[in-house]
Amino acid sequence: MKDFLKDIESRFQTTDTIQQKECLAFTTVDKSRAIAMVTWLKENAGYSSLILLTAVDWIEDGVFQLTYLLNNPENGNEIGIRVGIDREGATMESAHHLWENMMTYQRELKEMFGIDFPGSPRVDESFILEGWDDIPPYRRDFDTKKYSEETFFPRPGRKTNDPTQYMKSKLYPKD
Amino acid sequence: MDYSLTKFLWTLLGLFIVTNWGLLMSSTMRRIGARVAGRYGIPWYQPWIDLAKLYSLRSQITHGTMFYIGPVFRLMGGVGMFLFMPMIFGSALWSNYSFSGDLILILYFQFFGMLGMALGAGEGGQPYSAIGISRGLSQFTTIEVPMTLAVISLAIQYQTFSISDIVAAQQGGFMNWTVMTNPFATIAAMLSLLGAFGHSPFNLVKAPNEIPIGPPTEYHGTFLGVLRTNGAILHVAEAALFMNLFFGGATSWFELIIKTFLIYFWSVFVGTVFPRFRIEQSVVWFLKWPTILGIIAIIIYL
Amino acid sequence: MEKDFDKKALTDMYKDKFLAPENEKRQVAAPDGSIIEIDPLDDYFCQERPKELKPRKGAVEKFLNWARAESLWVLGFGTGCGSIEIPPLVTPRFDMYRYGVQMRPTPRQSNVFIISGYLSVKTLKRAIRSYEQMPSPKYIIALGSCTINGGMYWDSYNTINRLDHFMPVDVYIAGCMPRPEALLAGFGKLKELIKEGKGEKANEYARNFDWYKANQKKIIKDWNMPDFNW
Numbered sequence: 287m288k289d290f291l292k293d294i295e296s297r298f299q300t301t302d303t304i305q306q307k308e309c310l311a312f313t314t315v316d317k318s319r320a321i322a323m324v325t326w327l328k329e330n331a332g333y334s335s336l337i338l339l340t341a342v343d344w345i346e347d348g349v350f351q352l353t354y355l356l357n358n359p360e361n362g363n364e365i366g367i368r369v370g371i372d373r374e375g376a377t378m379e380s381a382h383h384l385w386e387n388m389m390t391y392q393r394e395l396k397e398m399f400g401i402d403f404p405g406s407p408r409v410d411e412s413f414i415l416e417g418w419d420d421i422p423p424y425r426r427d428f429d430t431k432k433y434s435e436e437t438f439f440p441r442p443g444r445k446t447n448d449p450t451q452y453m454k455s456k457l458y459p460k461d
Numbered sequence: 462m463d464y465s466l467t468k469f470l471w472t473l474l475g476l477f478i479v480t481n482w483g484l485l486m487s488s489t490m491r492r493i494g495a496r497v498a499g500r501y502g503i504p505w506y507q508p509w510i511d512l513a514k515l516y517s518l519r520s521q522i523t524h525g526t527m528f529y530i531g532p533v534f535r536l537m538g539g540v541g542m543f544l545f546m547p548m549i550f551g552s553a554l555w556s557n558y559s560f561s562g563d564l565i566l567i568l569y570f571q572f573f574g575m576l577g578m579a580l581g582a583g584e585g586g587q588p589y590s591a592i593g594i595s596r597g598l599s600q601f602t603t604i605e606v607p608m609t610l611a612v613i614s615l616a617i618q619y620q621t622f623s624i625s626d627i628v629a630a631q632q633g634g635f636m637n638w639t640v641m642t643n644p645f646a647t648i649a650a651m652l653s654l655l656g657a658f659g660h661s662p663f664n665l666v667k668a669p670n671e672i673p674i675g676p677p678t679e680y681h682g683t684f685l686g687v688l689r690t691n692g693a694i695l696h697v698a699e700a701a702l703f704m705n706l707f708f709g710g711a712t713s714w715f716e717l718i719i720k721t722f723l724i725y726f727w728s729v730f731v732g733t734v735f736p737r738f739r740i741e742q743s744v745v746w747f748l749k750w751p752t753i754l755g756i757i758a759i760i761i762y763l
Numbered sequence: 764m765e766k767d768f769d770k771k772a773l774t775d776m777y778k779d780k781f782l783a784p785e786n787e788k789r790q791v792a793a794p795d796g797s798i799i800e801i802d803p804l805d806d807y808f809c810q811e812r813p814k815e816l817k818p819r820k821g822a823v824e825k826f827l828n829w830a831r832a833e834s835l836w837v838l839g840f841g842t843g844c845g846s847i848e849i850p851p852l853v854t855p856r857f858d859m860y861r862y863g864v865q866m867r868p869t870p871r872q873s874n875v876f877i878i879s880g881y882l883s884v885k886t887l888k889r890a891i892r893s894y895e896q897m898p899s900p901k902y903i904i905a906l907g908s909c910t911i912n913g914g915m916y917w918d919s920y921n922t923i924n925r926l927d928h929f930m931p932v933d934v935y936i937a938g939c940m941p942r943p944e945a946l947l948a949g950f951g952k953l954k955e956l957i958k959e960g961k962g963e964k965a966n967e968y969a970r971n972f973d974w975y976k977a978n979q980k981k982i983i984k985d986w987n988m989p990d991f992n993w
Contacts, residue, residue, distance in 0.1 A: 417985025438923050
């Protein structure tokens with residue numbers, strides 16, 4: 287795995303490579319080389335199985351971090367390719383031609399994060415939020431509590447306790 | 462009182478007895494199935510409550526004329542079978558309206574309800590009913606093959622198409638029953654009975670956990686009540702048909718109840734033991750051994 | 764009693780019809796070559812508002828209510844995590860058949876709808892259609908605290924908080940998750956209510972139809988189904 291990580295570092299100029307386990311590593315690559323790298327991993331390096339494609343919203347840095355998690359069925363190695371893309375007008379190259387199920391992940395990301403994948407089939411159809419008209423709900427600037435209170439007729443009289451304070455008062459009432 | 466009127470009233474009384482016996486029998490069989498699974502099962506009076514509820518639902522929708530007529534056709538299948546079936550041997554009043562060629566008419570009525578159901582359920586517009594119908598009709602057609610072969614064998618054996626005559630020929634001890642004199646026809650028919658009653662190996666058409674309940678997907682309320690009433694009548698009538706053809710008929714209601722119960726129990730017994738066939742498997746199954754046995758039964762008596 | 768709400772929105776409410784492409788009015792060539800016009804909305808769906816259906820009077824209604832209570836047919840539609848509590852009810856340990864409770868696969872044949880746990884907006888749409896297709900009198904059992912006040916999903920962007928704003932609920936079963944015993948107790952309570960003649964929530968739905976529809980349409984943004992599908 288170590289040699290392999292060195293190899294892809296020289297091929298695709300990956301950075302921030304972390305090997306978490308003997309069989310699991312994460313590495314970051316530039317957006318322009320990401321799909322080329324995923325394609326190379328699938329076609330030439332045996333990482334033929336897509337585990338998932340997911341995104342994280344780093345709102346402080348202004349980026350969405352996509353993670354393509356791939357698996358090599360022959361030796362059981364897994365590699366996660368992290369790609370940072372701009373939060374403003376987020377778009378990413380589509381990879382639906384590599385795996386068919388990629389299309390579903392991309393459709394979900396389009397709906398939940400608003401990341402566009404031009405050319406991906408059915409990417410504009412609604413996935414689970416039918417007729418959503420707010421900002422995509424997985425973005426961290428979306429206030430889900432406020433939205434829920436405005437939309438879903440909250441039942442009055444609901445009480446919420448801070449778990450730390452509540453357990454403290456329960457377990458150590460004298461302090 | 463006029464004789465024909467008396468006969469009519471007695472036939473109605475017979476229909477009443479048969480309906481209730483059918484309902485009781487269905488709940489008993491479901492209890493037996495439940496005990497096999499380790500449950501208590503429904504109360505014995507559950508079918509009557511279900512019927513009362515179904516007939517009293519307040520909102521019912523219709524999809525057109527055929528949607529109404531479908532359950533009526535199905536009910537006519539059951540009632541028609543009952544009307545032309547001699548229930549008690551030797552009793553003029555309980556012989557209903559049997560006549561010398563009633564066996565053919567009864568075979569026709571067996572299929573008649575299915576066709577009516579197909580028309581009605583097709584009108585419902587639910588795609589699942591259409592799938593259920595195509596499955597049901599293809600399975601029932603193959604069920605009819607061994608059944609018809611067995612009946613033809615019987616007709617050759619007894620040289621008659623009258624059920625009363627066939628029963629009369631079997632009197633005088635169980636060695637005279639068709640099951641002893643013509644075992645091949647009996648086995649072929651008893652195997653086809655498994656499909657006709659629609660218990661487990663062959664219940665793909667109407668099982669609730671297959672494509673939703675098959676043809677009656679859209680039927681509710683009174684429509685479903687009519688279908689269930691028909692189910693009760695049909696089961697007893699069909700068991701009575703087999704009793705008359707193969708097991709010496711009945712000389713009293715008590716004998717009829719015992720014999721129909723055992724014939725029905727045969728299909729439940731097989732049903733609790735064997736899992737469900739897919740439709741292509743059951744079609745092939747009916748066209749294999751039961752059909753071969755039916756052909757052998759004919760060849761023997763030719 | 765009638766629920767009061769903002770009736771200003773009512774005028775627009777029934778305008779947005781179910782206009783999926785396959786339901787648009789169109790002309791079709793019949794097998795014999797003639798051109799016929801079909802309007803799927805008229806052909807396939809009910810155009811009438813649901814009506815209140817008055818119960819019968821006296822001993823007849825009492826008997827019928829008893830029959831309804833003893834023959835509860837449950838729609839096999841699991842909506843949330845609570846639907847996992849229903850399979851044990853069918854198995855030997857709890858065996859709900861003893862109490863006249865049976866599962867039915869289609870809404871047309873069922874009387875009881877168990878909303879088992881949280882309802883996402885997407886599921887709510889399907890649940891409403893299923894509920895409206897059930898023949899009256901019909902009952903709803905709301906299972907789990909998610910249906911009461913949102914439960915642990917109370918601040919979620921996609922699950923409803925209060926079921927009673929969208930469908931009339933007969934029996935609530937609190938808990939997260941309630942055990943199958945609690946569900947059996949809920950069936951017992953529902954039977955009591957029906958026998959007392961209080962199982963008339965379908966009529967309440969018809970009476971407050973506009974209120975329920977307004978709430979439903981507030982949540983369901985792309986309302987692409989018929990307004991009345993009874």
